Amino acid sequence: MKYAYYPGCSLGTSAEEYDVSTREVLKRLGVELSEIPDWTCCGASAVEPVSRLLTLALPARNLALTERECPGLDMLVPCSACYLNHLRVGRECATDRALPGRINEALGAEGLSYAGKVRVRHLLDVLASDVGPKAVAAQVSHSLEGLSVAPYYGCQALRPFALFDDPEHPRSMEPLISALGATVFGWDMGGRCCGASLMATRRDVALVSVAAILDAAAGADVIVTVCPMCQMNLEAYQSQAHHADTISVLYLPQLLGLAFGLSDEQTLLDKNLAMTDALKGKLRACEAASA
Amino acid sequence: MKNMHTPIAFTPAPLVFQDEALAEIQSMVRACMQCGTCTASCPNSFAMDLAPRQMWRMLLFGLKQEVLESRTFWLCSSCYSCTLRCPRGLPLTAAMAALKRLAAAEGDAVNRKKALFYQEFMQNVEQNGRIQEMGFMCHYFLAMHDPLLPLEYGPLGLKLLAKGKLHLGDSTQRGRLGPLFAKVRSMEEAS
Numbered sequence: 001m002k003y004a005y006y007p008g009c010s011l012g013t014s015a016e017e018y019d020v021s022t023r024e025v026l027k028r029l030g031v032e033l034s035e036i037p038d039w040t041c042c043g044a045s046a047v048e049p050v051s052r053l054l055t056l057a058l059p060a061r062n063l064a065l066t067e068r069e070c071p072g073l074d075m076l077v078p079c080s081a082c083y084l085n086h087l088r089v090g091r092e093c094a095t096d097r098a099l100p101g102r103i104n105e106a107l108g109a110e111g112l113s114y115a116g117k118v119r120v121r122h123l124l125d126v127l128a129s130d131v132g133p134k135a136v137a138a139q140v141s142h143s144l145e146g147l148s149v150a151p152y153y154g155c156q157a158l159r160p161f162a163l164f165d166d167p168e169h170p171r172s173m174e175p176l177i178s179a180l181g182a183t184v185f186g187w188d189m190g191g192r193c194c195g196a197s198l199m200a201t202r203r204d205v206a207l208v209s210v211a212a213i214l215d216a217a218a219g220a221d222v223i224v225t226v227c228p229m230c231q232m233n234l235e236a237y238q239s240q241a242h243h244a245d246t247i248s249v250l251y252l253p254q255l256l257g258l259a260f261g262l263s264d265e266q267t268l269l270d271k272n273l274a275m276t277d278a279l280k281g282k283l284r285a286c287e288a289a290s291a
Numbered sequence: 292m293k294n295m296h297t298p299i300a301f302t303p304a305p306l307v308f309q310d311e312a313l314a315e316i317q318s319m320v321r322a323c324m325q326c327g328t329c330t331a332s333c334p335n336s337f338a339m340d341l342a343p344r345q346m347w348r349m350l351l352f353g354l355k356q357e358v359l360e361s362r363t364f365w366l367c368s369s370c371y372s373c374t375l376r377c378p379r380g381l382p383l384t385a386a387m388a389a390l391k392r393l394a395a396a397e398g399d400a401v402n403r404k405k406a407l408f409y410q411e412f413m414q415n416v417e418q419n420g421r422i423q424e425m426g427f428m429c430h431y432f433l434a435m436h437d438p439l440l441p442l443e444y445g446p447l448g449l450k451l452l453a454k455g456k457l458h459l460g461d462s463t464q465r466g467r468l469g470p471l472f473a474k475v476r477s478m479e480e481a482s
């Protein structure tokens with residue numbers, strides 16, 4: 001299994017732990033990554049309010065590079081906003097015949113062109129569908145038995161395109177969590193918006209969403225995420241959301257890494273902003289049980 | 292009764308100029324049947340002054356200024372719940388983004404200030420190829436002229452600093468996106 005890897009800007013800066021744990025966990029699972037050479041920002045969620053053509057041209061640039069430099073490979077994207085931006089280039093071109101020409105005219109500024117051949121995949125899709133819980137279970141050396149994990153999917157991995165999960169009742173993380181020996185925390189907030197960039201522009205409104213999600217997670221040991229924006233909103237503003245107790249928030253591959261017995265340098269838990277002593281204690285207990 | 296016989300003055304219909312930006316958004320929501328699913332699905336509707344359902348109707352009536360005076364579309368966090376659930380399959384999240392663009396171009400000072408967040412972000416992307424989170428936030432604070440804003444972000448900044456996450460970021464792609472941005476700009480100006 002081999003993929004063209006698009007880390008995206010956040011994974012190089014504030015979400016370094018997501019990048020490192022993704023690479024390490026995939027390596028352990030026998031998945032090869034080839035980072036797309038010369039990749040650039042896809043515009044995140046800021047580009048669509050600025051320019052419609054740029055909304056498609058920025059990700060199309062990365063897709064064109066993938067097509068040329070990593071022929072035949074699917075593009076693997078760990079950030080949900082980056083995932084959707086790249087995914088919808090193909091989707092929108094399919095419904096608007098004039099678009100491919102316009103996009104390629106723009107890409108021509110750099111001598112690039114895109115023929116529409118790249119399949120865009122979210123990290124969660126690859127883990128759940130291509131790797132699968134069986135292969136994940138085979139790597140578990142430190143069972144997470146007794147750990148209650150609340151799967152948080154966020155928005156753009158699920159919506160508007162229902163490709164690998166049910167957008168109304170997402171469950172794709174559950175077999176993976178079970179494969180680690182952990183328990184899935186039952187809740188219905190997995191697909192509730194975290195507020196996204198409203199956290200910067202209208203914090204009061206975003207905090208209402210964050211508070212609702214954190215409140216619903218009461219009783220879980222940890223929330224797991226698959227997007228750097230969700231991760232930041234859920235872990236960095238817990239006190240402003242007037243949430244009584246801190247709840248640990250980890251990236252999904254960090255959780256996998258813990259069960260695989262990866263080192264601290266490979267899971268980078270010390271980079272997380274919300275890590276409770278309770279979770280650390282539970283993880284030590286899991287470790288002692290499997291030692 | 293004099294007026295009864297005064298001939299009704301013939302006033303020519305006002306010249307209607309084709310408002311293309313408005314027409315584009317109207318075409319996105321033309322098939323709306325006013326069911327309210329979008330409003331009910333929106334996690335941020337509690338903070339909106341116009342419910343999304345209501346706003347689509349006003350747009351179709353051509354009430355552009357009234358819509359631009361509302362702040363509803365600035366509260367869209369692109370969660371795609373409405374787009375997913377609209378029984379007419381309308382691209383509502385895209386329509387919200389189109390309204391943000393319209394408000395940036397034609398709106399009042401409040402609208403232009405709200406658009407700054409996105410514009411500053413994209414300016415940083417244009418310069419650096421990959422977003423430099425710290426540089427972007429600094430610029431944004433300056434552009435907003437709000438002395439309290441940086442303080443609001445202070446606690447987060449300190450947390451990130453303590454975790455070694457506040458650095459200038461990757462500068463290897465500086466200038467890389469210049470040609471693409473320039474080309475897109477010239478194409479959009481021409482169309």
Ligand code: SF4
Pocket residue numbers: 320322323324325326327328329330343344347376377378379380381383
């Ligand atoms: S969900 Fe669709 S059809 Fe229903 S009110 Fe909203 S836009 Fe109109």
Ligand code: SF4
Pocket residue numbers: 329332333334335336343366367368369370371372373374383384387
């Ligand atoms: S996409 Fe925007 S308008 Fe639609 S439900 Fe989500 S936040 Fe509300």
